[in-house]
Amino acid sequence: xxxxxxxxxxxxxxxxxxxxxxxxxxxxxxxxxxxxxxxxxxxxxxxxxxxxxxxxxxxxxxxxxxxxxxxxxxxxxxxxxxxxxxxxxxxxxxxxxxxxxxxxxxxxxxxxxxxxxxxxxxxxxxxxxxxxxxxxxxxxxxxxxxxxxxxxxxxxxxxxxxxxxxxxxxxxxxxxxxxxxxxxxxxxxxxxxxxxxxxxxxxxxxxxxxxxxxxxxxxxxxxxxxxxxxxxxxxxxxx
Numbered sequence: 001x002x003x004x005x006x007x008x009x010x011x012x013x014x015x016x017x018x019x020x021x022x023x024x025x026x027x028x029x030x031x032x033x034x035x036x037x038x039x040x041x042x043x044x045x046x047x048x049x050x051x052x053x054x055x056x057x058x059x060x061x062x063x064x065x066x067x068x069x070x071x072x073x074x075x076x077x078x079x080x081x082x083x084x085x086x087x088x089x090x091x092x093x094x095x096x097x098x099x100x101x102x103x104x105x106x107x108x109x110x111x112x113x114x115x116x117x118x119x120x121x122x123x124x125x126x127x128x129x130x131x132x133x134x135x136x137x138x139x140x141x142x143x144x145x146x147x148x149x150x151x152x153x154x155x156x157x158x159x160x161x162x163x164x165x166x167x168x169x170x171x172x173x174x175x176x177x178x179x180x181x182x183x184x185x186x187x188x189x190x191x192x193x194x195x196x197x198x199x200x201x202x203x204x205x206x207x208x209x210x211x212x213x214x215x216x217x218x219x220x221x222x223x224x225x226x227x228x229x230x231x232x233x234x235x236x237x238x239x
Contacts, residue, residue, distance in 0.1 A: 001027040006033045006087050007089075007104060019089050026145070030059045034067060040103060041106070043068050044068065071118075085111035085117070088119075096181065097183055099159060107120070108158070109227065112156060120157065122160070132167070139166055158222060158224055161221045163221075174222055175221060176224070177221055
């Protein structure tokens with residue numbers, strides 16, 4: 001099995017390195033990732049200017065463009081025979097309304113648009129706590145294997161968010177759930193002719209049983225998102 005790996009944090013990001021290690025255990029990873037950080041660029045694509053790209057080793061490519069561009073370049077030019085595309089692992093959650101501005105999620109969405117099975121993976125970060133990438137790998141690996149074995153749903157992609165903190169010796173439960181549609185609670189402060197964003201992900205409003213509540217409550221939130229419509233709710237179980 002050949003799996004394209006990309007992200008929005010750049011070619012050298014630790015989350016991408018973690019993903020390479022996970023996928024290398026059971027498939028052939030082919031990295032096609034942004035040359036530099038592209039966080040928060042959403043689904044922007046490049047169509048009116050050339051896209052610089054280069055080879056960084058066997059099955060390793062950098063693309064000087066957005067995550068959605070990387071998905072396009074991979075599936076249309078570099079790896080047209082890919083079985084899956086996985087985007088991540090993002091350091092920070094992509095829950096609820098985050099899926100509309102996330103570059104991580106956009107890469108998976110673009111792959112689904114092109115007919116390729118895809119997953120976006122993100123690691124929520126609790127306030128003041130560092131990421132333990134070894135623990136993230138311990139739990140992201142089984143989730144990905146499960147989704148790869150679950151078959152393909154046309155014009156959909158998976159969005160996975162891991163809770164935090166987690167440890168390798170205790171597997172969190174997972175739940176299939178819908179997107180939470182509540183907006184973030186934020187405001188702007190005027191200062192010296194500029195507007196300063198003020199808000200935090202941790203206090204965001206949430207509905208019981210939806211992805212924000214599931215992930216913040218210590219479970220892996222797994223959402224199947226159809227192209228162009230709201231998320232589909234699926235029943236889940238314990239890992």
